Amino acid sequence: MGAAASSVSGSPPPRTATFTLDGVGKVYPGVVAVSDVTLSGYPGEVLAICGANGAGKSTLTKLLAGQERPTSGRVIVAGYDGEITTPSAALDAGVLLMHQEPVIVDTFSVQENVWLTGLSAAGRRRPWQLVGGRDRADRTRAALGVVGMREVDLGMPAGRLGPGPRQMVALSRSQVNEHRVLLLDETTASTTEEHFKDVEALVRKEREAGATVVFVSHRMPEVFALADRIAVMRNGSLVDVVDTADTTPEEIMTLMIGEAVMALEPPEPVAGADVPTLLEVRDVSSGSASGISFSVREGEIVGVYGLVGSGRSSLARSISGHQRRDTGTVRVRGHEVNPHSPRAALRQGIAYLSEDRRREGFVKDFDNATNLTLSTLGAFSTGGVMHTRRERR
Structure with missing residues (x-):
């Protein structure tokens, strides 16, 4: 049954x-x-x-x-x-x-x-x-x-x-x-x-x-x-x-x-000739990147997209001093820059966030506070001696 x-x-x-x-x-x-x-x-x-x-x-x-x-x-x-x-x-x-x-x-x-x-x-x-x-x-x-x-x-x-x-x-x-x-x-x-x-x-x-x-x-x-x-x-x-x-x-x-998601209005696009150019890249070649040119205005977000091996990372690393640039020029606010190290790039106002966070983004044996100040140690030291109280603050 x-x-x-x-x-x-x-x-x-x-x-x-x-x-x-x-x-x-x-x-x-x-x-x-x-x-x-x-x-x-x-x-x-x-x-x-x-x-x-x-x-x-x-x-x-x-x-x-x-x-x-x-x-x-x-x-x-x-x-x-x-x-x-x-x-x-x-x-x-x-x-x-x-x-x-x-x-x-x-x-x-x-x-x-x-x-x-x-x-x-x-x-x-x-x-x-x-x-x-x-x-x-x-x-x-x-x-x-x-x-x-x-x-x-x-x-x-x-x-x-x-x-x-x-x-x-x-x-x-x-x-x-x-x-x-x-x-x-x-x-x-x-x-x-x-x-x-x-x-x-x-x-x-x-x-x-x-x-x-x-x-x-x-x-x-x-x-x-x-x-x-x-x-x-x-x-x-x-x-x-x-x-x-x-x-x-x-x-x-x-x-x-735990609560309803509200849709956000997309930001207004940056437009108009009166918006100054912040970054200008002309004919940059480095690694697998070849002859790249583009510009970025103040307040603008520009995406760089491509398949593996297309040159995305090479381009970013060449602009930020992590990789030697073979050809081309980079200008920040109209001034040509050619940083030969990440530290030099930072001084010129260019920061870089690595795609490989684990190997290049932080030091795993350091605590969170120390990792946060790694790129700005000069602001918390005198003659190579760290002011830990200032760093913590």
Whole structure:
């Protein structure tokens, strides 16, 4: 009778979850990072996790990946009887985490980095030695091809790669490590639109293979391009889980911040001959940038767009004293400048924010206060001696 009723109703059989977070919480001293979250992911599904900074998104993925132990609740992965309390346990259960900042060993080759995740499982042997000869190179090339990097030199030190390609090498590990759950924690933060196409292809391949993909991102277009469902976090709590087809970016943003999002009027464009030119670049060539000319007026924002290798970074670095300029002139308020160092560029009113924040944007061993004043040490020192009270103030 039960079978007949099921046939009449036409309801599909219940799905078996690949993983379940059962009342999971995480408390640090004085901070509740995650509070009583119950959430499941299913085979062949892309589950997005959205939330503002500090909402608990990354902590949630770290709990699922065994990088943090839950203060309360359980992390359950189907088919695995043990507790997910260590990264190795998560890997054994088939959970693979890709970080926002790619884990890359600069002195290892590209090929060695592709096989890096298997290092602990390989014992004393390096994981890339477990697969030999042409088969090793073919498998590496196939893995990199999934993320658009088939033509990269496998023997090149990974330290020579830019931020986007570094992330792509890290993502290629998903093709040489068995898994059922793939966690992408803000992995598109350092990639270009060009590389997002490769991430999109990877996610669709994972979905077709029956894996569960957890996609953590702030970028609404990416979320709506990839996700089947969206879980929204706010202040460590799970606010709602909605089907992507049944919601809008505006509704998700409202759930994230707890109030309706008001549309902002776009700024008026800078126009008129009376607006002075602030920056003038004429026929600048440097690195892969060749013969670039443009000007920027006061109060104006000019975007520079291009694919990887088109010369965007070379242009910016040549203007800001990070890279030698081969040809051309740069004028600031009508005066020609040719800074030979970032410090000289700062003195001439030109600041530069690197695309590679981790390696060039700050010193990780310094505290926040020291990092904030790194570019203006002269204002807080006399004869090389720092006035720390003035710096703190």
